[in-house]
Amino acid sequence: MYQPDEIDWQLIEYIQDGLELVGRPYASLATQLCLSEVELVARIENLQCTGIIKRFGIVIHHRRLGYKANGMVVWDIPDQQLIDVGKHFTQFKYVTLCYQRPRHLPQWSYNLFTMIHGLDREQVITNVETLNETCGRFPHEILFSQQCFKQCGAHYVYQKRTEA
Amino acid sequence: MLASSLNTLQQRLLENFQHNLPLSPTPYAAMAEQLGVDEAQVIAALADLRDKKVISRIGPVFKPHRIGTSTLAAMSVAKQDLSATAAFINSLPEVNHNYAREHQYNLWFVLTATDDAHLRAVISMIENKTGISVMSLPMLHEFHIDLGFELNHS
Structure with missing residues (x-):
């Protein structure tokens, strides 16, 4: 699978927050990297073809979902049942993320993370109860969000590789 | 809009x-x-x-988890220090989500970096600056959400 080289990373860092609204938005990076603008555009095409860039275009601001409440629900599932339970959870429309993550024993025994939405807190709790009933009941906790400090797309910070 | x-x-x-x-x-x-x-x-x-804030940018949308590396990080911060610690975490360009949550681990954020060494360096820097250990929970497996398929058990 293609991995970005150093020039790709510099290009990614340059374009990730959006192109400037000027006639030749790649010109200054091209000068900086001693490449032609055509070569930079070809690299963007390559990043698209290799599946690194999912789409390249106008990005509309996300509209707020009707869901008011969300809870990160963490589950302690026996390892041998994890795949089945994880697949089971993905069938419910209010489950929007479902990830396996490592336990950190003794202080953290949860290995399955789900994001559960609801119109309000009570509905989130009801939805979690439904999940728990239908998966066979496992230890879990709901971590409601109190305050969102930051939410934005992944941002890559390029650090030039230096020889040790 | x-x-x-x-x-x-x-x-x-x-x-x-x-x-x-x-x-x-x-x-x-x-x-x-x-x-x-x-x-x-x-x-x-x-x-x-x-x-008019109809569009956020003209540029790329990256496929999640295809390049670089990321982790979900959790910290247990004293209540009176929470907003100052959250502001410090927000100031880091590697952070793309940062939430206070109701739990002993009350600050949860996502760190994204180009490689594992960079990720480890950021975590160490946070631990040194705050004096609080960071629990790092990288994704091991993603269960694909099959949108449009709805079960009603209620």
């Missing part, structure tokens, strides 16, 4: 260029040519959409 508040050119730009911006050294001129208008009109229309 109300479609009626956008002019015709803006609507056509949004219809045509959310997925495939022309791969050209002069993308706005190429868009203008496709739509039969001037480059200056395209740039002005896009600047207006940006100023």
Whole structure:
């Protein structure tokens, strides 16, 4: 699978927050990297073809979902049942993320993370109860969000590789 | 966003260029040519959409988890220090989500980096600055969410 080289990373860092609204938005990076603008555009095409860039275009601001409440629900599932339970959870429309993550024993025994939405807190709790009933009941906790400090797309910070 | 508040050119730009911006050294001129208008009109229309916060940027959307590395990090912060610690975490460009949550682990954020060494360095720096250990929970497996398939057990 293609991995970005150093020039790709510099290009990614340059374009990730959006192109400037000027006639030749790649010109200054091209000068900086001693490449032609055509070569930079070809690299963007390559990043698209290799599946690194999912789409390249106008990005509309996300509209707020009707869901008011969300809870990160963490589950302690026996390892041998994890795949089945994880697949089971993905069938419910209010489950929007479902990830396996490592336990950190003794202080953290949860290995399955789900994001559960609801119109309000009570509905989130009801939805979690439904999940728990239908998966066979496992230890879990709901971590409601109190305050969102930051939410934005992944941002890559390029650090030039230096020889040790 | 109300479609009626956008002019015709803006609507056509949004219809045509959310997925495939022309791969050209002069993308706005190429868009203008496709739509039969001037480059200056395209740039002005896009600047207006940006100023009205209809669009966030013109650029790439990356496939999650395809490049680089990321982790979900959790910290247990004393209540009186929470907003100061959260502000420090927010200031780091590697952070793209940061939430206070009701739990002993009360600060949860996502760190994204180009490689594991960079990720470890950021975590160490946070631990040194705050004196609080960071629990790092990288994704091991993603269960694919099959949108559009709904079960009703209620």
